[in-house]
Amino acid sequence: MKYLVQKFGGTSLANSELREMVAQKIIRAKNEGYSPVVVVSAIGRQGDPYATDTLLEFVEKISPDIPPRELDTLMSCGEIISGVAMVATLRAKGYNAVFLTGSQAGIITDDCFTDAHIQEINPALIHKYAHQDAIVIVAGFQGVTKDGDVTTLGRGGSDTTAAALGVALNAEAIDIYTDVDGIMTADPRIVDDAKTLNVVTYNEIVQLAHEGAKVIHPRAVEIAMQKNIPLRVKCTFSDAPGTLVTAQSENGPIEIQKDKVITGIAHIPNVTQLKIITANYPEIEDAHLKIFKAMALAGISVDFINVYPEAVIFTVKDQVSAKAIEILQNMGFAVEAVPGCAKVSAVGAGMAGVPGVMARIVEALAEEKIKILQTADSHSTIWCLVKQADMERAIRALHKKFKLNE
Template sequence: MRILIQKFGGTSVATAERRKQVAVKVSEAVSEGYVPVVVVSAIGRAGDPYATDTFLNLVRGVYPDVPRRELDLLMSCGEIISGAVMVSTLQSMGFESVLLTGGQAGIITNDNFGEARIIRVEPKKILEYLERGVIVVVTGFQGVSEGGQVTTLGRGGSDTTASALGVALEAEAIDIYTDVDGIMTADPRIVEDAQILDTVTYTEITQLAHEGAKVIHPRAVEIAMQRNIPLRIKSTFSDAPGTLVSSLQPDMSAGTDITGDRLITGIAHTPNVTQIKLAMQDSEDVRGVQKKIFKAMALAEVSVDFISVQPESVLYTVRDEVADKAAEILQNMGFKPSIIRGCAKVSIVGAGIAGVPGVMAKLVEALSEAGVDILQSADSHATIWVLVRQENMVSAVQALHKKFRLGA
């Protein structure tokens, strides 16, 4: 069987008209000789009657500290509703179809409610239906623990479901359908001439996703990469070819090119972060102090990012909404943190960065010309990050997009 995973997000299944467009995409896959497995998210977004956030607001309006087990049961309902309506839509168009919850589809997770990790997939039931010619619709974002408890997979969980099923079923490809035509060189709401990328590597899209691009969850990419299954990011509402995510370096031709000539793939940004800086005293046990700082953050469940540890100082960032909590913890430990609120992390991503001189020079030049101060920087083999004040975020993204000639 030529199995194809098709995942449709909340906006794709939000209305009857859009669900019919989804059914058309499924029909096209069948006509092309594929055996589709459809993964759906909950209908709509916050404020819509069957969206996950709507359910959460309902119960938290009664009691704010609902147990995580019960929250997972509640949050699983959105995809079940969406899946049942999607099966009805397919059947109304003459396609025999069946709905399976994550657990029924064989998605086994640990018992970390709200942020469960998939341990394995047992796709026997899915394969039985596929062999009978039945289109299987699977609820995304959820699974069951070894003990049979319903769990949810956290942010981007439906993408993760699609990739896990793709690996377990040895699918030819995993199509992630959304409301945009593909992955772009930057957020088009910020950069008018942002371009759709025809191809990106797994490494590049993982970095872009980690740094703020919201088209696909990085965990889903990492799972697909394990078996080298191509991911395709497409729009439900157009016939655009979208973006192909694979292990192949862009701009390569078989038997000719050795490396691609694309230096930078895209610009990503993450707003609403706070920089925390702690000066180390000469008399202090620096290593011991550094250990205490990050252990305290971990115990308080404060996620830290953009970490720079030096003999004379420790710098890191946290989300704006937990900045006060982080500062209070440090003050109670006897520290006097220097805090800059309202920052943004801006990243340039490209598999071609590694070993190429002058990239950082161009970045600094672009931001200097735009009047943007760099508060902190770091780099890896495929990414360079800078921290800027949030009021300069848009200018920084636009300046870098132009400097690296990513536009039309």
């Protein structure tokens, strides 16, 4: 069986005209000899009648104290509605189509409600219906525990569903359909001449996704990497080829062009930099441990971490910064806070071992008189913290400096 997994987001399913476009993509894959397995998200976004956020808003007006188990049962409804609607659309065109919930598709998860992780997949029913020449539509974003409780997979859960099914079915490819033509060199709302990337490596797109690019969830990419199954990010509303995410090009390993050391620019806004003075603490190593343990116990995610003998520096989201500062001050630490920051990241597999990349980043930002508040790097990413007021200029400056529009 030659499987092709196709995933469509809620904006692609919001009305009958859009579902018609989705149906044509599915039918084309069927006519090309694939057995399509189609993963769908909930229809629309907050305010739309069947969107997940709309369903949550409905019950939270009754009571905000809803257990996570019951929340997951509710949040799974949106994908069921869009899945059945897609089956109806295909059957109206004369195609045999069947809908499966996450449970029916064999997606078994842990019991971490609202952010469950897939433990295993038993795609027996998918195989059964595919061998009956049916187009299988699967609810994204959901699974079931071994005890039979419905779970949801957290942010980007439908991408994760698609990738996991692609691996379980040993699919030819996993196509993620969005409302853009593919993965861009930067956010096109900020950079007018941002280009669609033809090919990127798994590692590059994982970094871009972790650093704020919202086209695909990094967990999905990491799953697809397990069997080196090609991911393709495409647009529902056009026939553009999109972006291929793989470790291989059609002619073998991807060649890293040394004049293109940077592949793309990503960003995360609305963060606060915290500097905690530890120089006067009797046992500095103990201070470091206490700081990070306190953040973890409070459920506060920390990022952009630099640890020095005299201080610890990291960032948190703006909305939890007051809570973080209060906790640290109650522990007796002096805290210096810089709110309203943004993390700007330059990502590229070609930068490893290439001298002068950081110099070009500093030069680009200096030319725009943008102050760098903090930096860090890995073999494929360089991060800079800047004031949020400077974020868009920083993104455009880096995009131009590394000639990503060419």
